[in-house]
Amino acid sequence: MVSRLKRINFNWKFVLVYIWFYGYSFIKRGPIYVLSYLALPLSLLFFIYLITKGSLIYFAILGGMISIVTNNALTAVGDISFFKLELKIQELLVSAGVYPIEYLFGISLGNLLFSLPGLLLFIFLGFFYKIFGISLFLWTLLNLFLVMISSTSIAYLVASRLNHVRSSWGIGALLSVILTMLPPLYYPYKLLPTAALYSLLFSPATPASVFLQGILINGRANFFYLIIVIIETIAYPIIALKLGRWES
């Protein structure tokens, strides 16, 4: 894999233009999509605020940010398979000499750009409720970036193995529930039994959330979970590139 990556003259120009193509054009011409991906975290924020009388609002804000990024990444299951199977855009790119890692980066960073309006809103709320010190804020940004890459890799792997677009939307929604609703994003991770917590670590959202909640609650970081996020950020793209179907 490493020797293969060395051979690739990484085409950043394509990645940049793909971010514009896939991220910016969707924000510019489809703001309704941005709103639709914000609807769930904002609704949960509202309910959590009501039910806990504001005491868990911190978790809802922090978890909401991870949820926006992960959900946007996972909706790429639908987009990637639609671009591949229906629009044949992937076929066009394969014969143009694009490497899957460039495509993966383009989609990941495009998704990150697409997530920005929602993230900015939650960052504003975070500062408004005085959640963020400079340290937690920077750790949050790092974790969001890592989660975006690992989650998009999962989306790419799943989407590239699909033979029919019709299954993609359902699978994307299912993955979204498994990878963002079950993990401790909107609730304190300490509520979870240890076995359940460890079994949910496969979702990049889990270690990222536990790491950030550790800083939020205890004021100190448990780097074990950050290491897991980093390992997943390296491992998932490698697995996706190895097992994903790029050519026909």
Place this chain on the structure above:
Amino acid sequence: MGIVTTKNLTKVYPNGTKALDKLNLDLNSRISCIIGRNGAGKTTLIRILSTQLRPTSGKAEIMGYDVVRDREKIRKIICSIPQEVKPVGIASPLEHVAMYLTARGFSIRDALKVSRGVLTELGLGHFMNKPSDELSGGMKRKIFVAMAIASNADLVFLDEPTVGLDPISRLEVWGALRRLRSRVVLTTHYMEEAEALCEEIAIIEKGKVVRSGSLEELMEPLKGKVRVEGYGEMKIGSMNIAYLSKEEAKIILDKYNNDRRISIKPVSLEDVFILSGVEVEKD
């Protein structure tokens, strides 16, 4: 070294469908054309030649490069536009073409400049910044023709480039293809397109090349003949067709007292195509 050379190229899909059956092809002209019926194997051939699909057996080379072994080298010199490619509705024609050109290694500035020029040339100047889902079907198709023209590739594969275009748009595309410096291999259902554009034509039936050569070479067996519709033993659908000399045709027409069901037409590539299909059906 041919531009496109295949030897005993065979493709069998996992479901058992044999799309190509020991296909032998040698294309050397600037614009070559592959014609054939639906399901004849044209798209499978183009996908193998453009390194999308691997053959089951046999060999294919693009300008001396093997489509399996040297696929990364081939991708640097070709541009391939798939038959069913469609634009992403929310992105504009300019974004599509620029994205494709940067994928091929253009700088962002050059990609934008070249994209604007080619889109204007193809009549999409006023629409280049609109979302693609606001464009007509023909305009959407032209986005991909623009990619091919702008790509500056040594060899361009176009799978049915003018399908769905109105006659004027088709002429615009033909004009742009003629001005291209690249070599072009295209597939088409339109015989007049092959006649107008291609220096070399290969007819594919059931995964094999049944005839190939220049238009004149392909038309040679029908030289001096006309097509008589409504008469003869060769049956295409509900229509009887015969290929006769002008004199024979005139005798037939007189004999049937100018029966309106019988008509005479000059022969064209379509007739070579029909005869090829009939011969394969007989086999």
